[in-house]
Amino acid sequence: xxxxxxxxxxxxxxxxxxxxxxxxxxxxxxxxxxxxxxxxxxxxxxxxxxxxxxxxxxxxxxxxxxxxxxxxxxxxxxxxxxxxxxxxxxxxxxxxxxxxxxxxxxxxxxxxxxxxxxxxxxxxxxxxxxxxxxxxxxxxxxxxxxxxxxxxxxxxxxxxxxxxxxxxxxxxxxxxxxxxxxxxxxxxxxxxxxxxxxxxxxxxxxxxxxxxxxxxxxxxxxxxxxxxxxxxxxxxxxxxxxxxxxxxxxxxxxxxxxxxxxxxxxxxxxxxxxxxxxxxxxxxxxxxxxxxxxxxxxxxxxxxxxxxxxxxxxxxxxx
Numbered sequence: 144x145x146x147x148x149x150x151x152x153x154x155x156x157x158x159x160x161x162x163x164x165x166x167x168x169x170x171x172x173x174x175x176x177x178x179x180x181x182x183x184x185x186x187x188x189x190x191x192x193x194x195x196x197x198x199x200x201x202x203x204x205x206x207x208x209x210x211x212x213x214x215x216x217x218x219x220x221x222x223x224x225x226x227x228x229x230x231x232x233x234x235x236x237x238x239x240x241x242x243x244x245x246x247x248x249x250x251x252x253x254x255x256x257x258x259x260x261x262x263x264x265x266x267x268x269x270x271x272x273x274x275x276x277x278x279x280x281x282x283x284x285x286x287x288x289x290x291x292x293x294x295x296x297x298x299x300x301x302x303x304x305x306x307x308x309x310x311x312x313x314x315x316x317x318x319x320x321x322x323x324x325x326x327x328x329x330x331x332x333x334x335x336x337x338x339x340x341x342x343x344x345x346x347x348x349x350x351x352x353x354x355x356x357x358x359x360x361x362x363x364x365x366x367x368x369x370x371x372x373x374x375x376x377x378x379x380x381x382x383x384x385x386x387x388x389x390x391x392x393x394x395x396x397x398x399x400x401x402x403x404x405x406x407x408x409x410x411x412x413x414x415x416x417x418x419x420x421x422x423x424x425x426x427x428x429x430x431x432x433x434x435x436x437x438x439x440x441x442x443x444x445x446x447x448x449x450x451x452x453x454x455x456x457x458x459x460x461x462x
Contacts, residue, residue: 150173150175150183151183151186151187151190153172153173154169154173154180154183154184154187155187155192155206157169157172157173158187158192158194158204158205158206159206159250159253163197163203163204163205164203164204165203165204166180166181166203166204168203169204184196184204192206192254193206193207193208193254194206194207195207206253206254207254208253208254208255208256208257219259222251222255222259223259223262223263225251226248226251226252226255226259226263227263229244229245229247229248229251229284245284245287245288245291245321246291246295248284248287248288248291249288249291249292249295252288253292282327282328282345282346283346286345286348286349286350287321287328287345289350290318290321290330290345290348290350291321293318293354294318294319294320294321296357297317297357297358297359297360298318298354298355298356298357298358299315299316299317299335299354299355299356299357299358300315300316300317300318300332300350300354301313301314301315301350301351301352301353301354302314302316302348302349302350302351303348303349303351304343304347304348304349305347306347313351314334314336314343315334315335315336316330316332316333316334316335316341316343317332317333317335317358317360317361318330318331318332319331319332319333319360319361319363319368320363320368321345322342322368322369322372327344327345327346328344328345328346329342329343329344329345329372330342330343330345330348331363331364331368331371331372333361340364342371342372342375370406373406374406374418383420383421383422383423383424383426383427384418384419384420384443385418385419385420385427385431385440385441385442385443385446386416386417386418386419386440386441386442387416387417387419387431387438387439387440387441387446388410388414388415388416388417388438388439388440388441389407389414389415389416389417389434389436389437389438390413390414390436390437390438390439391413391414391415391436391437392409392412392413392414392415393407393408393409393415395436396415396417396434396436399434399435399436400417400434404417404419404430404434405417405418405419405420406418406419416441417431417434417438419431424445424446424448424449425449425452425453427446427449428446428449428450428453429453
C-alpha cells in the first residue's frame, strides 16, 4: 500500500510538471507496465484529480481543471488566498520568490475550478494597494503564467512585442526561462525569425495564441541566465561601453550595483572590474560617479576624455 501511494504521488507530480504524457512515457518513468499506469490514473480520478485521456498516436494523459478542486489539503477560501498571494508576489517581483511564485501559480491555476478563478480575478481586479512602487513595471500575472506554461511545456510562443522605442513587431520564439530582476520580468527565448537568443521584457509582451507546436529545447545561451540577462541590460544594450576598476572589494561594489548598472568581476580583495554601458559618454560618467567609489578607467580612452571634460565643467561651475 505504501509503495502504491508513493507511486501515485510520483504520477501526480509528473502530470503537474508537463502538460501531457503518453502512457508509455509514464510507464517508463515509474518503472511499471502501461496497464498499471491506467489503474493508477483511475485511482487518481477516484481521489478527485481530473485526468483527461486522449486516444491515438498523438494522445496521452493530461491533468485538467475539472469541476471540483482536487484534494490539495486546501479548502476553497485557502486556495483563493494562496492564488491571490502568489499573483501579488509575481506581479510585484518580490525579491527571492518571484520566479517560484510564477511556477507555483501556474500549477495552482491549472486545477482551479472556474468559480474559484472568478473569485481570484475579482480580488485582483478590484483591490488597490496602498503603497505602490513607482519604479516597478507591472506585469499581468496571467501573462506570466502563460509564459511559464509555455517554457514548461516546450511550446513555441507567439506574441506581439513593443520595444523600448515603442516599435511594434510580431515574434515567434522557443521560450526557455523567465528571469526576475529589480521588479521586472524578462523572457529568455530563441527567436526563430532572427535565429538568435533574445531577451524580452514581459510587460511589453501580448501573447497571441494558439501556441505550439512542441519543440526540442536548445542549449541555453549561458549557464547563469541571471548574469546573462544582467549583461544584456546593463552593457550590450547600449551603444557606449566602458570598463573601470573600482577600488573596493566585489562585495561592497555589489551592494551598490544593481543588475542594470553593470556586471562585476573580482580582481582581489580590494578591487573589482565593472563592465557597464550607457546611451552616451556623458551619461556614463554620471553613472559611474553615482556609485560613490574611487575608480580608474581601463577602457576606452574616450571615457577618460569625457571625465576630463566633466571635471573642467564642474570646476568652471565652482569658479
